[in-house]
Amino acid sequence: MTGRIAELMRALGARIVNNWVWRLGVAIRFLWLTLRESGPSFRRFHLTIREIYFAGVLSLVVIMVSGLFVGMVLGLQGYDTLVRFGSSEVLGTLVALTLVRELGPVVAGLLFASRAGSAITAEIGLMKATEQLAAMEMMAVDPIARVVAPRFWAGVISMPVLAALFSAMGVFGGYLVGVRLIGVDEGSFWSQMQASVDFREDIVNGFIKSLVFGIAVTWIAVYEGYDAPPTAEGVSGATTRTVVTSSLAILALDVVLTALMFRGQ
């Protein structure tokens, strides 16, 4: 009996070490290489711009539409709750703070992971499976510098912008529902918002969150693509892992960042 338990523990330990600790180490080394080889993605910025188009610009529609919907829901739910306490004039504050501090970075991050992260993984994985990366190396061009780094930086740059747009659209959605539809006073909606949203405390912290999520998602995406087994199943598995791992990473990081940033004044 104890023999069996020990056996199970050993198997579990081996799994954890092989699947998580080992891969994390490799991924950190990969991130280091990417940062080291990032020169060309800034010196030849058109490489990065192209990827910003694919990762960022093509995600605009889904991010903005989602932002609008989320903002509208916040308007409805927020009004419903606030009106019970007779304080519906702080609806603007509620919508704005929820979006800027929390939902903007998190939901935009989750959407970004499934829209752009999965595409990055699939593209790099397929390039590897069809020997394009090997061919590039034979041409004395480092794929990390030419393929990985521009995609990494494009993601890191795009994500905060997308999160900001998400929040802006959300505020607009809250305004449409709260002010236009339900009839909350327009003046207090905006003035309350202006008075209580703090630049350093709320906007900058929200920006930091979205930046951290952008780094996490794109890092996971490029690593999974580069590490994918060079087959069809390998690439599809890697794409799934990108979405799952980066969603979990976003939510876990959000707990940590929120605990560090907002402890109540």
Add this chain to the structure above:
Amino acid sequence: MATSNLVEVEDVTFSYDERQVLKNINLVVPKGRVVAIMGLSGCGKTTLLRLIGGALRPNHGEVRVAGRAINRLSDDELFALRRKMGMLFQFGALFTDMSSFDNVAFQMREHTNLPESLIRDLALMKLQAVGLRGAADLMPSELSGGMARRVALARSIALDPMLMMYDEPFTGLDPISLGVIGQLIRRLNDSLGATSIVVTHDVAEALELVDYVYYMSTGKVEFHGTPDQIRAAGLPSLRQFVYGEPDGPVPFHYPAPEYRQDLLAQ
């Protein structure tokens, strides 16, 4: 060994994980020559090219290109050496996000500071050489298999390398392109003073084209000599290969348990 050899493979052994693929291979490619590596599917030809290109490291033995041991170079030195090598991949490996033209221009843009107008002329010349200048603007997904291979060939010669490695340049080509590409390989080699290694199954074409042949089977060099020596040699396995006979000393099947047993086993 004399320095007149561009590539020297000395006693190289290589295995992927457990399985040994190459056993004590010895091979030299003299400067300026076109050398063929022939052998059955799966005998390790592509692996050998990868070792010469420095993409793999031998478990034992040494690969020298231009007198320098590939497995002892630093990454930077290896990249510097690779700028002078061109490799045609067995499956083309064209960059699927770029047009034919951009594929051919890729290395010129990466490694030179030539103005775009000059790059355009050079890339079009390379495409013209493989007969595909008209396909310059097509994406790889719009090319047929044989066309893709020719674009890949144009890309691999983009910077006029001193060492060319062609992995199966003839598969999937119609007889006309096949003849043209064969001549092109010869002409490029002679006019640029380059050295070429051609991996191929196309015995007839190869014997016309090359100066020297290495014939491999199951990870070993079985025979080597000039095309005339190959034709004259009575080696049964070679005969079988040259004339494409199914039965002979070389088994057609990858090692496996006995067929009957395998089918009957539950």
